[in-house]
Amino acid sequence: MRVFPLATKLAKRHEFIGSGPVRYRTIGQPEASATAVRLAIDYNEAPVPEHFYVADYAYVANLETDVLLVFGKRERSEAPQDKLRSKVEVFFPVLFFVTQLWKSSRDFHLTLRKSVEDQHYSTPVAPSSDVAAEKVQTLYSNNALIVQSSGEAMIDFFYISPRDLYLRTRKNQEIKLEGVVRIVLAAPLLLSLLDACVPIVEALKARFPLEETDDEIMESD
Secondary structure (H helix, E strand, O other), X not given: OOEEOOOOEEEEHHHOEOOOOEEEEEEOOOOOOOOEEEEEEOHHHOOOOOOEEEOOEEXXXXXXXXXXXXXXXXXXXXXXXXXXXXEEEEEEEHHHHHHHHHHHOHHHHHHHHHHHHHOOOOXXXXXXXOOEEEEEEEEEOOEEEEEEEOOEEEEEEEEOOHHHHHHHHHHOOOOOOEEEEEEEEEHHHHHHHHHHHHHHHHXXXXXXXXXXXXXXXXXXX
C-alpha cells in the first residue's frame, strides 16, 4: 500500500473519509490488496503530545531505513563536553522523512533562516557524531509538525499506525493520529538541524524522489 503525504493542493473536507485530524481517500478499490491512500492532516485537531522535552543539542544521521533525530540536554558548564545529561532519540522512516517532514517544511526552512539572520543569532555547528548520555529515551514517529514564533521553535512528533492504514481504510473507519513527543528548542538550533538534513535528503532523493504534483490538504466547506 502506498501512502501519499500532505502537501499543498486544496481539497474539500467532504471529499475525504474521517472526522478527526487524519482524513483520507483511497485510490483504487478499498478491498483490493494494492490500494493506495492519500492522507490529509488537520493539525488544528491534532492531539498535543503529552511528553515535552527542552533541548539545547541536536544531531541527525541517516541509518538507511530510518533517519535518526537526536535531541539532548547539555550539562551547565563552559568546559567542552563529551556527555549529555539526557537525550531523546526519534527514529523516522526515510520515506516519510523525505516526503512528509522535509517536503512540508521547505517554505518554513527559508522563513526560519531569515528570522535567525534578522535577529542576528549565531547558528550552532551541527555535530558530526552523536554524544553519549546517561539517560536515553527512544521513540518512533512518521509524521511531524514544525513551527516557530519569536525565537522559540518546536517540533511535534506524531505516529500513524500502518495497521490502521491497512485495515481501517478498507472499512472507511477513522485513523488515529498519536502524539509522540513535543521537542522545544531555540530557533538557531532548529536551523542548524534542518541544514544538517540537507545532505541526507540529497542522498535519499534517488530512492524517494519528491513528486512534482501536489497532494491535498483540507479546505473548509
